Amino acid sequence: MPTDQGPTARHRRLATELRRLREEARLTPETTSGLLGWSRPKLVRIETAKGRPTVADVERILDVYGTDFATRAALLQLARDIRTRGWWAAFGDVLAGGYAELEDAANRIRTWQTEVVPGLLQTPDYARVLIAGAFPDDREEIDRRLQARMARRAxxxxxxxxELDFLVAEEVLRRPVGGPAVMASQLTTLIEAAEQPSVAIRIVPMAHGHRPGLGEGSVDIFEFSAPLELDTAHVETMGGSMYIEDITQVRRCSSMLDRIADAALSQEDSVVLFAAIREEFQAHVHA
Known part of the structure; x- marks a missing residue:
């Protein structure tokens, strides 16, 4: 039975994969449950993550489907870890679990940001200004969300x-979020982050005028090496977050990021521009 908190991400993934394998085998729930010697409701509860299967249950199901070795091993590991919750569960009141799960599990994250500094690179002061804009009269909510964001960074x-690959529009860096002092500190953080071997941060300069992706907004692409994980694109809209798993659409997003990357400065030139913009903000601080 599921816990009061609901199924874990591993539990939901396991349920989804077991249903997918049954459908690929062209077996109905009735036929499958008969082959297993189970009731149909038991199988349905497992496939909808409303019932927690044992490792032995999963082994029996996979025997029926004739699953390949790699998939079998991955699913059995999910079954063993089915109760394990991610770090984000402690921030379930303010942090979108789906996004945090993808961010935590991905092997590579590609981001194109046209509005604000990517969340994983934000300083506490910069992040607080953004959060306060959404919750101006709720200091407790602001503090809680800031704590969650800093936990993501940690x-x-x-x-x-x-591996982190950030593409940032130059106008993001020139937007004085929080004022010159906050921006000067934020740019210092970007310069320091760019020194890390697993982090790439490149600027798409305003001087280009028209550029690939103009008017299409920001996007994150979470890339995975695990056989059971689909690369996923994440897009923010006025109506909320949208997650894209369709292979064709994810490839379209990835191709767009490739074209934007071609228009970006090199990492070295981006760091030079970070420093130049920082000097501009620092001049306003001391004026």
Whole structure:
């Protein structure tokens, strides 16, 4: 039975994969449950993550489907870890679990940002200004969300952190969020982040005028090496977040990021521009 908190991400992934394998085998729930010697409701509950299967249950299901070795091993590991929750569960009141799960599990994250500094690169002061804009009269909510955002950043100091590839429109860096002092500090953080071997941060300069992706907004692409994970694109809209798993659409997003990357400065030239813009903000601080 699921816990009061609901199924874990691993539980949901396992349920989804077991249903997909049954459908690929062209078996109905009735036929499959008969082959397993189970009731149909038991199988349906497993496939909808409303019932928690044992490792032995999953082994029996996979025997029926004739699953290949790699997939079988991956699914059995999911079954063993089915109760394990991610770090983000502690921030379930303010942090979107789906996004945090993708961010935590990805092997590579590609981001194109046209509005604000990417969340994983934001300083506390910069992030607080953005959060306060959405919750101007709720200091407790602001503090809680800031704590969650900084927890996200801390995760990427681990040794198995994913490769990060950021593309940022120059206008993002010139937008005085929080004022000159906050921006000068934020640019220092970007310069320091760019020194990390697993982090690439490149600027798409305003001087280009028209550029690829103009008017299409920001996007994140989470790339995976695991056989059971689909690369996923994430897009923010006025109506909320949209997650794209369709292979064709994800490839379209990836191709667009490739074209934007071709228009970006090199990492070295981007760091030079970071420093130049920082000097401009610092001049306003001391004026």
């Amino acid at each position: 995760r990427f100091a681990r040794t198995d952190a994913p």
